[in-house]
Amino acid sequence: GENVEQHPSTLSVQEGDSAVIKCTYSDSASNYFPWYKQELGKGPQLIIDIRSNVGEKKDQRIAVTLNKTAKHFSLHITETQPEDSAVYFCAASNWLNTGNQFYFGTGTSLTVIP
Amino acid sequence: NAGVTQTPKFRILKIGQSMTLQCTQDMNHNYMYWYRQDPGMGLKLIYYSVGAGITDKGEVPNGYNVSRSTTEDFPLRLELAAPSQTSVYFCASTPALAGAHLYNEQFFGPGTRLTVL
Numbered sequence: 001g002e003n004v005e006q007h008p009s010t011l012s013v014q015e016g017d018s019a020v021i022k023c024t025y026s027d028s029a030s031n032y033f034p035w036y037k038q039e040l041g042k043g044p045q046l047i048i049d050i051r052s053n054v055g056e057k058k059d060q061r062i063a064v065t066l067n068k069t070a071k072h073f074s075l076h077i078t079e080t081q082p083e084d085s086a087v088y089f090c091a092a093s094n095w096l097n098t099g100n101q102f103y104f105g106t107g108t109s110l111t112v113i114p
Numbered sequence: 115n116a117g118v119t120q121t122p123k124f125r126i127l128k129i130g131q132s133m134t135l136q137c138t139q140d141m142n143h144n145y146m147y148w149y150r151q152d153p154g155m156g157l158k159l160i161y162y163s164v165g166a167g168i169t170d171k172g173e174v175p176n177g178y179n180v181s182r183s184t185t186e187d188f189p190l191r192l193e194l195a196a197p198s199q200t201s202v203y204f205c206a207s208t209p210a211l212a213g214a215h216l217y218n219e220q221f222f223g224p225g226t227r228l229t230v231l
Contacts, residue, residue, distance in 0.1 A: 043223050106154065
């Protein structure tokens with residue numbers, strides 16, 4: 001099955017700086033890569049996603065890049081704010097498979113220091 | 115819409131007890147999932163369902179059972195609770211594939227924190 005690795009496990013940045021979280025995946029058939037933000041005591045919430053036919057996607061201060069050849073994708077947060085502090089998870093999925101199982105990374109705890 | 119709801123929010127079980135974690139979604143989603151989240155780990159898939167009457171095992175199904183009698187409900191059953199099942203459990207759902215939409219957002223419930231002593 002798919003194996004998703006995520007780095008770093010913890011990340012601290014000064015407010016206003018950028019944060020980058022990286023993930024690698026093993027199954028070349030994976031074609032959908034969402035990123036989730038999980039705040040304390042809550043369920044994960046989708047913040048951005050990218051499909052395998054796209055190399056980059058941006059939504060205001062967050063962006064995701066995908067390198068299919070190297071099998072890695074990254075989350076970029078610019079101009080970080082204290083409310084960006086949370087745990088971020090990457091995931092990989094193959095929508096052509098029955099059931100569309102999602103495989104998650106182990107998470108990155110991001111702290112934005114005011 | 116309430117989205118995905120889970121009950122209870124918290125539960126403490128003794129070893130060997132059984133319980134059912136409830137999950138309901140009101141978005142008419144076909145796919146539903148149960149995950150467990152352990153500290154420092156990502157979410158691990160326990161069971162999933164692609165529609166009423168159809169369920170299948172995920173990565174870590176041992177010790178759990180599920181049923182899907184309706185589109186809305188996907189309960190998770192623990193028959194003989196063990197300390198290894200101490201975790202936070204999340205239920206999630208996604209719409210079915212529809213036309214050109216080859217991907218769909220996964221919506222999560224707020225979680226159930228289970229402790230087995």
